[in-house]
Amino acid sequence: MTTTRSAPGSLIVEHVSVQYPGHTGQNAALQDVSLQINAGELVVALGPSGCGKTTLLNLIAGFLQPTRGRVLFDGHEVKGPAAERGVVFQDNALLPWLDVLGNVALGLRLQGIPAAERETRARAVLEQVDLSGFAHHRIWQLSGGMRQRVGLARALAANPALLLMDEPFAALDAFTREQMQELVLTLWRQTGKRILLITHDIEEAVFLASELVLMSPRPGRIVERLSLDFSQRYAGGESARSIKSDPAFIATREHVLAQVFAHRDKKVA
Numbered sequence: 001m002t003t004t005r006s007a008p009g010s011l012i013v014e015h016v017s018v019q020y021p022g023h024t025g026q027n028a029a030l031q032d033v034s035l036q037i038n039a040g041e042l043v044v045a046l047g048p049s050g051c052g053k054t055t056l057l058n059l060i061a062g063f064l065q066p067t068r069g070r071v072l073f074d075g076h077e078v079k080g081p082a083a084e085r086g087v088v089f090q091d092n093a094l095l096p097w098l099d100v101l102g103n104v105a106l107g108l109r110l111q112g113i114p115a116a117e118r119e120t121r122a123r124a125v126l127e128q129v130d131l132s133g134f135a136h137h138r139i140w141q142l143s144g145g146m147r148q149r150v151g152l153a154r155a156l157a158a159n160p161a162l163l164l165m166d167e168p169f170a171a172l173d174a175f176t177r178e179q180m181q182e183l184v185l186t187l188w189r190q191t192g193k194r195i196l197l198i199t200h201d202i203e204e205a206v207f208l209a210s211e212l213v214l215m216s217p218r219p220g221r222i223v224e225r226l227s228l229d230f231s232q233r234y235a236g237g238e239s240a241r242s243i244k245s246d247p248a249f250i251a252t253r254e255h256v257l258a259q260v261f262a263h264r265d266k267k268v269a
């Protein structure tokens, strides 16, 4: 994951540092972070509050520029947001005056795609997220989980090469959260898209990640990388319950938990 090979649609973060005004040295939001998201990978960045997860996602989305280093998408330096990199926000950022279909089709409307095609594409992604019957519901008529499905559908509608998910399930109850994790894996299998998801939930990270990037704060940095196969097992038909109760899953979860605690207060020289 650390090489700088550039394949079509590839995402490479090269020695990136971010210092917000007034934050220097040990307090850098990110310090010398490198990672690559290859075809078919579901990369999860995991770490405690303040380790720079959102900063990393904002850099890749193009909302923020690095202080040092660079972000390359398909060989080109990322200079701003683009449809090829779709974002699903934690608070889903939906517009209450539009119905579900209107929210999902909004990005396509802004891209100037004709109404008939917008509707066809929006309805297709609503079906993918199991919301076919809700096209004309208002946002306030939906549960938290359904709103996140709309946010996911809106990001998918533009058919991005890379899907960026910023703590998308943080506000959901445990049961809905598990359902959403399974939906993400199903979409990952169906679409083959590259995904970057950030979370501070260890079990979620171990279950979803094909590549797990463990981050630590002060300064924000990557402290460990793991290649995992639990998400592949789910995509291959094994049930989430069977995977999460497997001793291999529990051992990995405990290893990651121990690493989070070990790095929690450790500073770098």
Ligand SMILES: Nc1ncnc2c1ncn2[C@@H]1O[C@H](COP(=O)(O)OP(=O)(O)OP(=O)(O)O)[C@@H](O)[C@H]1O
Residues within 6 Å of the ligand: 020, 021, 023, 028, 029, 047, 048, 049, 050, 051, 052, 053, 054, 055, 056, 200, 220
């Ligand atoms: N706009 C900003 N201006 C100044 N400092 C910021 C800004 N955004 C983030 N920071 C600081 O940068 C560090 C990393 O923040 P970031 O939000 O990226 O971490 P995070 O891992 O996503 O945290 P959380 O899980 O709490 O969202 C923190 O110390 C934070 O206070």
